[in-house]
Amino acid sequence: MRQSQTREQLWAVIRNWRRARFRIALVPTMGNLHDGHLALVAAAHEHADRVVTSIYVNPTQFDDGEDFERYPRTLEEDQGLLEAAGCDLLFIPDDQTVYPYGLGDATRLTAAPSLANILEGACRPGHFDGVVTVVARLFSLVAPDVAVFGEKDYQQLLVIRRLVEDLGYPLQIVPVATVRGVRGLALSSRNRYLDDAQRAAAEQLNSVLSAAAGRVAVAPADWPAVEQEARELLEQRGLRVDYVAVRRAADLAAPEAGDRELRVLAAAWSGSTRLIDNHVCKPV
């Protein structure tokens, strides 16, 4: 596995791959890799000849009170995992490479309001603006043919699809299903903040959302009641709920009669750790 830290190092490799007409996939990550990330790398291999994984903990997508400073950084372990997963190039830029004129004087992006100002965006103002600000840089720098994102961050997936459509990057976004632990907890780098009791509470998130998705599938018109009950169940089980929402899968608008695919999405705190998850739901 090659490794590049600067744009020039990155471009030297990419240029050769382009000349060889390789199809290139990008897997953007913030590191601290787990099996969820490795599923992204595996999917990338299915869609391309060469796989670039980026590791960069992007400051502009964290708000002031958030966990940017303590976000886990485990580069050595990540390198071993990516090597074993057959990643071809690891791009680990520093802040100067991503924001050459600093954070205060950067060209920035603002995500599409209808997708970015609700749910996660309402709880974390500016979060998706930071996400598209860094992802546009990665797309422009790597110019991949394919980019792979996990469905755990479902709203992010839609925001990035929209970024690609709006700016017109000629690239395909490949979504990958959420990878879960044995008790259903969606894998996340933030799970390591949880102690045993907090983890047990966190595991309720999947089971409650999964049951809610099942109920909405058979009675889609009941979605407001299902949201309310899921919220109450989560709070009874020790989580502090930011939102539980049943939305149209395509655009996160409120469900309407006849919608063929919905998503049940939630964010909740277990102790001081914020968790998100979602389940697909196809009305029968």
Next chain:
Amino acid sequence: MRQSQTREQLWAVIRNWRRARFRIALVPTMGNLHDGHLALVAAAHEHADRVVTSIYVNPTQFDDGEDFERYPRTLEEDQGLLEAAGCDLLFIPDDQTVYPYGLGDATRLTAAPSLANILEGACRPGHFDGVVTVVARLFSLVAPDVAVFGEKDYQQLLVIRRLVEDLGYPLQIVPVATVRGVRGLALSSRNRYLDDAQRAAAEQLNSVLSAAAGRVAVAPADWPAVEQEARELLEQRGLRVDYVAVRRAADLAAPEAGDRELRVLAAAWSGSTRLIDNHVCKPV
């Protein structure tokens, strides 16, 4: 000359050119082409095998009270000029192609504040945000190797250079010197709004800035006095001045002792027509 209106038509041509390993240049314009634009196309030919010119009057870079509606649109004439200039592909997207989800729900860009909030940006709030919002789309859609911009819009040139550097587009920006009429007036689509008396006043802009640049070249420390005198001269000659500013050419900061290249920039109104111009100035 080929012509494309949709992304798919554009990509079909570009894809073939890429396969043939052609170097591709982009000349973004708002149409109503004059010799200034044709100089951009000529420069593009010097740097690439194939030249794409885009014509799109971008609504997001006009403010509410500005001339978006009356901006001259002369497509048929433009096509003839581009054909004669050897342009290979004319890209004339409609609003739906550039902003597929409408202006209200678009992923947008904000230009680097240090460059975008002064001079033109102070007079036209949000203007450069609209410029980078559309130019990033063109860069992502066409993925050119080279893009050509005129020095008449000097601040825009710097904002776009910064866009390229910040987002990491692997492309070269080629600046082209301002083309002027016989009496020195910088060519501009907006010159057609001028009647004879207004045109005579407008022609003073070049001569006053040129003289100011000459004075600063020999006495760079005098730049604040030169700014003030140039402003007074322009107003005496019937122009209403938005700004006259002597700045560092590299970043538009205030001049400092030892700077090797400055620019004298100005914006002024002749009647209801707003004109901009600038001159280079190399302290001796």
